[in-house]
Amino acid sequence: MTTTIEVGMLGLGTVGSGVVTRLHQATQKIEQTQGFRLHLAAVAVNHLNAPRSVTLPIGTRLTDSIQTVVTDPQIQLVIEVMGTVTTAKQAIITALTHGKSVITANKDLMATAGAELIALAQQQQVDLFYEASVAGGIPILRTLTDSYATDQITAVAGIINGTANYILSAMTQGQSYEQALVAAQQAGYAEADPTNDVAGWDTAYKLIILSQFAFGQGPSLASLQPVGITTLTAASCQQAAKYGWQIKLLAQAQLAKGKLYCRVAPVAVPLGQALSQVSGVQNGVAVTSRAIGSSLYTGPGAGSTATANSVLNDVLIAAQHRLTHTAGRAFNLQKRDLPVASLAQVPQAYLLFSPVTSATLSQLTGVSVVDWRSFGGNGYQTGVLTSDQVRGLTATGAQLIPIAGSVVWSTAAATSQSAVATKMAI
Ligand SMILES: NC(=O)c1ccc[n+]([C@@H]2O[C@H](COP(=O)([O-])OP(=O)(O)OC[C@H]3O[C@@H](n4cnc5c(N)ncnc54)[C@H](OP(=O)(O)O)[C@@H]3O)[C@@H](O)[C@H]2O)c1
Numbered sequence: 343m344t345t346t347i348e349v350g351m352l353g354l355g356t357v358g359s360g361v362v363t364r365l366h367q368a369t370q371k372i373e374q375t376q377g378f379r380l381h382l383a384a385v386a387v388n389h390l391n392a393p394r395s396v397t398l399p400i401g402t403r404l405t406d407s408i409q410t411v412v413t414d415p416q417i418q419l420v421i422e423v424m425g426t427v428t429t430a431k432q433a434i435i436t437a438l439t440h441g442k443s444v445i446t447a448n449k450d451l452m453a454t455a456g457a458e459l460i461a462l463a464q465q466q467q468v469d470l471f472y473e474a475s476v477a478g479g480i481p482i483l484r485t486l487t488d489s490y491a492t493d494q495i496t497a498v499a500g501i502i503n504g505t506a507n508y509i510l511s512a513m514t515q516g517q518s519y520e521q522a523l524v525a526a527q528q529a530g531y532a533e534a535d536p537t538n539d540v541a542g543w544d545t546a547y548k549l550i551i552l553s554q555f556a557f558g559q560g561p562s563l564a565s566l567q568p569v570g571i572t573t574l575t576a577a578s579c580q581q582a583a584k585y586g587w588q589i590k591l592l593a594q595a596q597l598a599k600g601k602l603y604c605r606v607a608p609v610a611v612p613l614g615q616a617l618s619q620v621s622g623v624q625n626g627v628a629v630t631s632r633a634i635g636s637s638l639y640t641g642p643g644a645g646s647t648a649t650a651n652s653v654l655n656d657v658l659i660a661a662q663h664r665l666t667h668t669a670g671r672a673f674n675l676q677k678r679d680l681p682v683a684s685l686a687q688v689p690q691a692y693l694l695f696s697p698v699t700s701a702t703l704s705q706l707t708g709v710s711v712v713d714w715r716s717f718g719g720n721g722y723q724t725g726v727l728t729s730d731q732v733r734g735l736t737a738t739g740a741q742l743i744p745i746a747g748s749v750v751w752s753t754a755a756a757t758s759q760s761a762v763a764t765k766m767a768i
Contacts, residue, residue, distance in 0.1 A: 344373060347661045348383045350417040350442075352408055352433055353424030354394060357447055357474070358385065360650030361421060362396045368654070376658055378665060386411045386424075412437040419660055421653060422446040431455050438462050438470065443660040443669055445653055447474035453547035454563065456554075460672055467670035469663055471656035476548045477502050477625045479648025480641040481655065486555040487674055490631060495556045497596040497630040499746070502548045504623035504643040505532045505539035506571050506591040510608075511621040513579040514588065519572065531623055531644075542568030542591065542606045549593035549606055552627070557597060558676030561604040565682050568606035578695045578721070578741065582610055585717040587693060588618040589743060594685055598751055602678075605685035610693045611746045687729045691748035694722040696740035707734040726750050 351358055365380060373379055384403040398404060405411065412420055412433050420437040422430050422444060430451050437444050444463070446452065452459070452472050463470035473483050477500065486495070501507050508531050512522035523540070526532035538544045546568040550560035571591050579589050587610035595604045611618040616638045620626030625643030630636050642648040663669040696703060697720050704710060709731045715723045723745070727735070732742055 345378045345665065346381050347378055347418055347664065348414075348416045349380050349419045349421060349657065350383055350411040350414060350437075351385045351421040351423065352411060352430070353422065354385050354387050354396070354404075355423070355425075356646050357423040357649045357653065358421075359394070359396045360646030360648075361423065361653055362398060364647055364650045364654055366399065372658065376662065378661060380657065380661065383417055384411045384414060388424075408433045409436070412442065413440050415440075417442060418664055419443050419445065419657060421657065422448060423653065425450075427451050427454065431459070434459055434470075435462060438466050438468055441466060441468060443469035443471075443664060445469075445471045445656040445660060447472065447478075447649060447653055449475040449544070449547040449551060453550040453560075456551070464670055464672060469660040469669045469671075469673075471660055471673050472551070473656050474649045474652035476551050477627060477639075478504075478642060478644040479652060480625055480627065480639050480643065481652055482552070482627050482639055483555050483673070484655070485639065486552075486629070487676075490556075490629070490634070493631045493633040495597075495629060495631045498552055498556045498594070498627060499617060500549070500552060500593045500625070500627040501590050501617060501620045502552070502593050502625050502627065502643060503539050503542075503545045503591060504625055505536065506542075506545065507621065507625070507643075508532075508623045509540065510571060510574070510579060510589055510591065513574065513576040514583045516576055516580060518576050519574065522576075540572050541570035545591055545593045546606045549595060549604065552593065553595040553602070553604065555674050555676070556595060556629070557602055557680075558674075558678035559602060559680055559682075561595070561602065561682045565684070566604060566606055567684070569608065571608055573741065574608055575695075577719070578693075578743075581695075581717070581719050581721045582693055582743070585721070586613050587611060587745065588613065588621075589693075590617065590620070592617075592746065596685065597680075600680065601683045602680045603683050603685040603688060605744075607686070608743055609746045610743045615746060617746070685749070686732075686744070689726045689728050689750045691726050691745045692724045692732065692742040693745060694724050694735065694740050694742050695720055696722075696735075696738065698738065698740070703735060703738060703740060706738050707731070709735060 553560040592609040626640040
């Protein structure tokens with residue numbers, strides 16, 4: 343007789359509905375390839391009588407009591423797709439202490455309280471998986487742990503917030519920031535309060551997790567100080583695109599000189615780099631490693647069934663582990679303890695936008711304009727600037743956007759601005 347694994351779920355919104363749909367559509371395939379059945383025993387929601395876009399299978403209990411799901415002795419796996427931090431954290435702690443494996447899509451929670459939850463899961467000898475927390479439908483976390491197991495990653499750079507990428511793509515087509523934001527909200531890509539997405543917080547949460555999987559260590563939220571996209575103008579985006587760059591909200595982490603350099607900020611990605619082609623709500627993660635070299639993973643970073651697919655893959659692995667009594671191994675086993683620094687501190691070249699001429703800017707700030715190249719309108723491509731020079735220029739009201747791949751690690755090279763740059767691969 344085929345074994346049945348009882349599953350409980352918290353949340354029946356965008357992702358939860360996708361889980362119900364995909365679970366129904368994949369029943370046969372799961373049984374055929376995994377040798378067991380998944381049965382959705384109970385689903386907890388906030389508003390019991392709210393209209394639903396999916397019909398629950400016969401026998402699935404709908405409840406507004408999280409507690410009854412996470413303590414139900416029949417339930418072996420809990421899927422947390424309700425969001426929130428405090429409520430979800432408490433629910434996951436209860437589920438783990440009741441011996442259940444947990445699958446979550448909650449990046450805010452995993453970025454801020456992941457260490458505590460991971461330690462608890464290991465102590466309880468159960469699984470805690472969170473593939474969907476970064477880049478939604480792209481299976482990037484398991485790819486980093488499994489497919490780079492013997493390789494050494496040196497840099498990751500990601501467009502990992504579909505909302506911000508949609509807005510920037512629309513601005514590059516000529517819409518103002520405000521118009522693009524309204525369009526994103528109307529299309530269901532941006533929330534009524536878009537702060538998390540446009541101020542870079544969501545990207546920062548995801549970079550923390552991505553970096554833990556790539557390097558065994560993530561930056562702290564406090565050290566990241568993300569820069570969002572709210573001060574960019576359509577004119578700058580269009581001008582940059584016309585002359586060879588796409589401005590993207592980029593999450594970057596890179597190993598160099600014994601440190602982990604990180605940044606979340608708008609970056610000008612040269613059109614020749616594959617990441618520049620990741621547009622609209624698509625996500626893309628570029629990985630540079632010693633053995634493979636450069637690779638790019640692109641796909642939907644959000645969406646009901648795409649995200650549910652990542653959730654369900656985690657569910658299948660956790661279910662297999664329960665059947666083979668092998669649960670309790672951390673999702674990510676890499677651990678390192680390196681000093682973390684900001685990529686913004688490293689000398690690099692910039693796109694500079696200012697109504698003032700480069701000569702006046704030079705006079706005002708003492709920053710040499712040698713090497714600066716006007717590329718039309720009020721845009722300049724600068725030579726390699728130090729962080730002090732960037733601060734000086736920013737104080738004049740100029741907007742500076744770092745150019746991807748222009749970082750110079752050698753101090754001598756940065757000062758002379760003439761030595762061959764050791765370029766950062768993204
Ligand atoms: N949307 C995506 O494409 C996507 C992609 C990757 C990761 N994620 C992550 O996945 C999670 C869920 O996102 P979502 O877009 O599916 O959210 P959503 O559409 O807002 O759905 C949230 C669900 O959780 C339920 N819920 C909220 N608070 C609750 C509480 N205190 N008790 C019981 N149920 C509660 C809601 O119940 P009611 O329906 O009754 O209000 C709703 O069904 C979040 O952590 C998000 O960051 C989402």
